[in-house]
Amino acid sequence: xxxxxxxxxxxxxGLAITLSLSGNASGGVPAWAGPRVTGIEESxxxxxxxxxxxxxxxxxxxxxAWQAIWSEEGETALQWFVLSGFREARxxxxxxxxxxxxxxxxxxxxxxxxxxxRVHAAAKQASQxxxxxxxxxxxxxxxxxxxxxxxxxxADEQHRQVIAQAEREYVRLLAESDPGExxxxxxxxxxxxxxxDTDIREFYATGWMAAAALxxxxxxxxTQDAGIRYHAVIPRLVADAEAAEMEARNAxxxxxxxxxxxxxxxWATTREKAEEARQAWxxxxxxxxxxxxxxxTVKDRAAAETDPVWAAIASGAEKQRGGWTTETAFAGDEATxxxxxxxxxxxxxxxxxxxx
Numbered sequence: 065x066x067x068x069x070x071x072x073x074x075x076x077x078g079l080a081i082t083l084s085l086s087g088n089a090s091g092g093v094p095a096w097a098g099p100r101v102t103g104i105e106e107s108x109x110x111x112x113x114x115x116x117x118x119x120x121x122x123x124x125x126x127x128x129a130w131q132a133i134w135s136e137e138g139e140t141a142l143q144w145f146v147l148s149g150f151r152e153a154r155x156x157x158x159x160x161x162x163x164x165x166x167x168x169x170x171x172x173x174x175x176x177x178x179x180x181x182r183v184h185a186a187a188k189q190a191s192q193x194x195x196x197x198x199x200x201x202x203x204x205x206x207x208x209x210x211x212x213x214x215x216x217x218x219a220d221e222q223h224r225q226v227i228a229q230a231e232r233e234y235v236r237l238l239a240e241s242d243p244g245e246x247x248x249x250x251x252x253x254x255x256x257x258x259x260x261d262t263d264i265r266e267f268y269a270t271g272w273m274a275a276a277a278l279x280x281x282x283x284x285x286x287t288q289d290a291g292i293r294y295h296a297v298i299p300r301l302v303a304d305a306e307a308a309e310m311e312a313r314n315a316x317x318x319x320x321x322x323x324x325x326x327x328x329x330x331w332a333t334t335r336e337k338a339e340e341a342r343q344a345w346x347x348x349x350x351x352x353x354x355x356x357x358x359x360x361t362v363k364d365r366a367a368a369e370t371d372p373v374w375a376a377i378a379s380g381a382e383k384q385r386g387g388w389t390t391e392t393a394f395a396g397d398e399a400t401x402x403x404x405x406x407x408x409x410x411x412x413x414x415x416x417x418x419x420x
Contacts, residue, residue: 244279
């Protein structure tokens with residue numbers, strides 16, 4: 065696959081995803097993509113590429129991942145994406161128009177029509193408009209619509225009720241102990257010196273879920289970047305160690321000892337990198353598990369509340385719980401994958417350090 069061909073095809077798919085899946089922040093499977101190579105799911109590259117295609121926060125990166133998955137070149141396309149396509153797609157996604165498109169989609173996903181109707185409507189209009197429309201929304205339109213929604217909520221007696229001390233204390237609890245950094249920051253902002261009940265109502269209405277969505281997006285950006293690097297490095301280390309071991313086995317008696325030492329070092333390097341990956345993904349699995357459990361407690365609390373805003377919080381909490389549960393399973397699978405690579409490396413090391 066040439067770089068030019070890949071870039072062109074990814075841009076075409078990106079446009080199609082934007083047009084046909086508008087508003088779906090997680091990408092989704094493009095039904096129009098056509099047949100793919102049979103058995104591609106068995107490729108060791110497939111899980112991480114699929115994870116990027118489904119959940120990466122940038123549209124062009126998701127598009128590039130789908131392009132690799134549905135490519136007629138099969139595993140070669142997946143490998144290309146891991147080794148260079150992901151990085152190139154990230155670079156393209158940093159362009160201004162792509163950033164604006166992603167921001168609009170993020171707003172659509174986190175500001176509901178029920179509690180932020182003006183923001184939601186403005187974002188929907190921007191998503192269907194031109195690059196200039198999206199740029200205006202990012203620069204001024206979002207803030208203007210958000211201010212109008214806040215004013216409307218303050219004028220509505222149903223939502224303008226006095227914030228009880230218990231509600232303020234719950235925000236304070238989130239500021240101190242929420243597992244998500246962005247939620248903690250949003251809660252701290254709502255409690256800043258000089259803040260009023262309006263700020264607390266704003267946090268409950270939109271700020272909390274918007275910050276939570278940002279937490280999961282930042283998590284996915286970080287872990288997918290790291291995951292791609294592990295997939296780019298460790299299989300190459302395994303191949304190099306296997307080649308070194310083969311050379312040691314074929315070496316003459318005089319060179320055999322030195323060759324076995326070289327192969328043993330190669331396997332040791334592979335083992336260390338695989339263990340690093342295993343530990344990293346196990347730590348991420350524990351973080352995801354904590355988040356999933358936390359959002360279940362939020363959902364349970366929302367079920368006991370009577371204020372209508374908690375109905376939206378309950379829906380958002382279930383979405384967050386489901387997302388973090390999915391991430392928990394994926395992180396566990398990756399930890400298991402690299403545990404297998406570590407064991408393979410240990411066996412290779414043992415073969416090269418045990419005298420025949």
